[in-house]
Amino acid sequence: MSGSRESSLRISQTTRVSSRGNSGFLAADITSENGILKLCSSDWDTIIHSAAWRSPDQCEKDKSAAYRLNVWATEQLASEARKRNAQMLYISTDYVFSGTNPPYREDDTPSPVNYYGETKLMAEKAVLSLCRNATILRIPLLYGLAAGLQKSDLLYGTLKALDSDKPWPMEDSIVRYPTYTGDVANAVFFLLEKNASGIFHFSGQNKTTRYKITAAFAEIFGKSMKNIVHLAKAPETEARRPHDSHLSMDKLLSLGFPVPMPFEERIKSLKGEILKEL
């Protein structure tokens, strides 16, 4: 996850980590002892930990690999943060909630309905018990361009569906609050700057579904919905999904963080950049 940064937080040096060591990134596979050692031997006083297996179906199919990255690696990084008295900010998810009683506040009891949500909740607990002043930021479905259009399931997947010459099913049941990665990046730096510890929620403000997102894209990009097949019910998947895990972000707003731009307005503002990458 990456995006823009408009905070005045001063960062003298940053190291970005990836398992494959993409250009500009330190190569460290944090599911291996060696990868963790590599991070433990580098110099840092703040860690923003967002690496995760985030496909619920993939997590359900290979629980031990999901546990290794989502929980074990997080525990190792939190232990190291504690040892060196570093600030840790951990990116979590709305999927820690069951989705039956929204909106969810930070102090509501989590009750994940799939293994992905369970691993993220285990990781949250590890971070909070190891690092007293850690920050947990829970976020919902993301979209953004910082890693390239094709890396954004929501942007690229929706446009691909609209361009398909075959029928393309889109479900109109599970409630989503699409959230822009640039806004999340700003929320991360806002919280670090304020030394805010504990759990926080950040979410886009517009209630929608994958079908309604597709219809909005058709309108904004001047495309036809003729091959989009409306599914009133979400199809069966390996992992269950929460129906509506809307995160209330009142706590963050009360600290002075601005309300994010409405979803369709943001997509219109990104239209030029999206078209350049298509």
Ligand SMILES: NC(=O)c1ccc[n+]([C@@H]2O[C@H](COP(=O)([O-])OP(=O)(O)OC[C@H]3O[C@@H](n4cnc5c(N)ncnc54)[C@H](OP(=O)(O)O)[C@@H]3O)[C@@H](O)[C@H]2O)c1
């Ligand atoms: N995307 C969403 O809609 C969404 C919604 C709610 C919460 N979240 C949470 O937001 C966070 C970021 O999600 P995302 O969408 O940015 O995920 P992503 O696109 O899958 O990116 C994951 C990142 O983690 C790195 N990574 C994966 N395995 C690694 C390993 N073994 N060692 C080191 N780095 C590794 C990846 O680098 P490489 O590619 O180089 O391995 C990549 O940079 C996650 O914690 C996720 O749970 C995401």
